[in-house]
Amino acid sequence: MNTDILIIGSGAAGLTAALQLAQKYQVTVLAKGALSDGATAWAQGGIAAVLEPGDTFESHIEDTMVAGGGLNNRETVEFVVENAPEAIRRLAELGVPFNLDGPDDGDWHLTREGGHSHRRIVHVDDATGWAVQQALETAAKANPNITLVPDMVAIDLIVGRHQERFSTSGRVHGVYALNRTSGKVEAFTARATILATGGAGRTYLYSTAPRGATGDGIAMAWRAGCRVSNMEMMQFHPTCLYNLEVKNFLITEAVRGEGGILKNPKTGHRYMPDYDERAELAPRDIVARANDAEIKRDGLDFVHLDISHKDPEFVKGHFPNIYDKLIGLGIDITTQPIPVVPAQHYTCGGVLVDLDGRTDAPGLYAAGEVTQSGLHGANRLASNSLLECFVFGDACAAHIDAHWDTLPPPPPIRGWDESRVTDSDEEVVIAQCWREIRQFMWNFVGIVRTTKRLERAKHRIDLLRREVEDYYSHFRVTPDLIELRNLVEVADLIIRSALSRHESRGLHYTLDYPAMLPKATDTVLVP
Numbered sequence: 001m002n003t004d005i006l007i008i009g010s011g012a013a014g015l016t017a018a019l020q021l022a023q024k025y026q027v028t029v030l031a032k033g034a035l036s037d038g039a040t041a042w043a044q045g046g047i048a049a050v051l052e053p054g055d056t057f058e059s060h061i062e063d064t065m066v067a068g069g070g071l072n073n074r075e076t077v078e079f080v081v082e083n084a085p086e087a088i089r090r091l092a093e094l095g096v097p098f099n100l101d102g103p104d105d106g107d108w109h110l111t112r113e114g115g116h117s118h119r120r121i122v123h124v125d126d127a128t129g130w131a132v133q134q135a136l137e138t139a140a141k142a143n144p145n146i147t148l149v150p151d152m153v154a155i156d157l158i159v160g161r162h163q164e165r166f167s168t169s170g171r172v173h174g175v176y177a178l179n180r181t182s183g184k185v186e187a188f189t190a191r192a193t194i195l196a197t198g199g200a201g202r203t204y205l206y207s208t209a210p211r212g213a214t215g216d217g218i219a220m221a222w223r224a225g226c227r228v229s230n231m232e233m234m235q236f237h238p239t240c241l242y243n244l245e246v247k248n249f250l251i252t253e254a255v256r257g258e259g260g261i262l263k264n265p266k267t268g269h270r271y272m273p274d275y276d277e278r279a280e281l282a283p284r285d286i287v288a289r290a291n292d293a294e295i296k297r298d299g300l301d302f303v304h305l306d307i308s309h310k311d312p313e314f315v316k317g318h319f320p321n322i323y324d325k326l327i328g329l330g331i332d333i334t335t336q337p338i339p340v341v342p343a344q345h346y347t348c349g350g351v352l353v354d355l356d357g358r359t360d361a362p363g364l365y366a367a368g369e370v371t372q373s374g375l376h377g378a379n380r381l382a383s384n385s386l387l388e389c390f391v392f393g394d395a396c397a398a399h400i401d402a403h404w405d406t407l408p409p410p411p412p413i414r415g416w417d418e419s420r421v422t423d424s425d426e427e428v429v430i431a432q433c434w435r436e437i438r439q440f441m442w443n444f445v446g447i448v449r450t451t452k453r454l455e456r457a458k459h460r461i462d463l464l465r466r467e468v469e470d471y472y473s474h475f476r477v478t479p480d481l482i483e484l485r486n487l488v489e490v491a492d493l494i495i496r497s498a499l500s501r502h503e504s505r506g507l508h509y510t511l512d513y514p515a516m517l518p519k520a521t522d523t524v525l526v527p
């Protein structure tokens with residue numbers, strides 16, 4: 001299938017770009033499962049933006065840089081922060097029902113999260129992402145220039161070696177993708193391709209991210225020749241619900257923003273002031289490490305997050321979804337503390353992009369969690385992520401539109417070759433490799449690292465890579481095999497990046513190099 005612009009991913013980044021481009025062009029959007037299956041629909045806390053007198057761009061920029069350990073690119077931070085209010089206004093126009101404090105549009109109810117020195121998070125109760133995803137999807141479905149294609153698993157970007165006439169130009173012409181319904185691999189070609197495939201949280205055993213967060217876009221871009229940066233900066237959220245049945249339910253940082261405190265369940269001691277003067281509202285890396293330290297020191301299964309000292313109506317009013325979910329699990333958050341543990345939450349590193357969303361490969365753009373744009377540095381500030389999706393989704397669209405005449409139509413492409421593979425007779429290999437990767441990434445490449453543990457992880461990933469490559473070359477692709485191949489690639493990029501950083505900065509904390517180097521330098525891996 002040929003289209004003007006191909007977008008891989010139907011979350012906040014992908015649909016923002018699609019809606020802008022569809023004003024003039026035919027746009028096709030692929031999703032590997034249902035359209036709402038990405039992380040966007042799961043976002044709870046909200047979106048950060050300077051929206052009221054007393055707050056300033058300078059303050060939002062400063063908070064972003066402090067949380068990011070100075071590794072951020074100041075130009076990118078300014079670009080995103082200054083475009084934030086406009087992005088919020090456009091979402092409100094699309095129908096996102098942000099909570100308001102007063103009768104007028106713009107009387108936003110702003111909540112607070114860790115690392116922010118001001119109340120600046122607009123939100124829709126405690127389920128902001130769901131409201132945003134629905135508004136974007138509704139607009140995209142109503143637009144005749146947008147074709148939405150769910151259940152289409154992108155495998156590899158189409159580059160020169162896939163052309164009927166072999167080329168070494170490095171230009172990307174689209175993607176090969178597995179149709180889950182027919183089981184066939186199809187080629188999608190376009191003048192420009194935007195990667196909006198989200199993060200790689202499922203590289204870790206415990207993660208708040210959805211099942212599909214397997215780093216597919218990062219791995220595909222890497223294989224297509226793009227540089228990847230800061231992959232060691234994997235963010236762990238301090239407060240994921242600890243429950244034996246429900247494994248990855250986030251308890252939003254806004255609970256701490258509205259007064260929730262962390263306590264050691266054994267002693268009842270409120271410990272965060274011992275770790276940081278900002279206590280529960282310190283940036284996430286600090287709170288996650290504190291929770292981890294309490295758990296490990298006292299042999300606990302979890303720590304307690306307690307908001308039961310607040311008025312019950314206030315708690316239910318601010319966190320209706322969390323209240324309902326936890327009541328269903330036998331925890332009344334208006335009277336009881338919530339058992340929580342840290343879990344992987346966000347991929348700060350990714351495909352290197354410039355302020356126009358351009359990657360290293362001509363014709364390939366990227367936006368959202370798949371990228372390393374310079375916004376987050378060594379640790380993402382809470383609620384800056386959806387924001388990045390809107391601003392960079394727009395930036396990609398604007399650049400494509402401004403340079404449309406210079407983008408060549410795709411050349412004839414070879415079909416997917418299945419002549420030398422058969423159906424797998426050993427699916428157990430896939431399940432086993434998935435489990436192994438996620439387990440050793442959690443144990444050896446987690447919140448606190450050492451060189452020895454990273455080397456152990458590297459040894460294991462090298463072994464698994466050989467097995468998975470062998471398997472991939474012999475058997476027909478399935479969604480699980482495609483994801484496993486990407487998980488191996490991304491885990492390897494994370495481990496190599498972590499091994500190469502000889503300091504502790506932001507999310508990368510290693511006992512072998514506890515100090516921070518005087519100069520902040522990005523880790524950049526070149527294929």
Ligand code: FAD
Nearest residue numbers: 009010011013032038039040045046154198368369385386
């Ligand atoms: P996603 O929304 O993850 O979408 C990825 C898309 O790519 C999906 O459509 C998926 O199907 C598609 N895709 C992936 N691989 C393939 C493939 N191989 N082929 C085809 N399609 C593919 N951020 C905030 O700013 N505020 C918050 O309050 C907040 N809360 C969060 C709560 C949770 C529980 C989580 C997990 C994250 C939260 N975040 C929050 C982070 C934020 O939600 C994500 O960073 C953001 O939504 C990412 O959007 P995206 O468009 O880049 O990707």
Ligand code: SIN
Nearest residue numbers: 044045252253382383
């Ligand atoms: C949360 O609600 O705690 C998540 C916010 C974010 O990831 O930015």
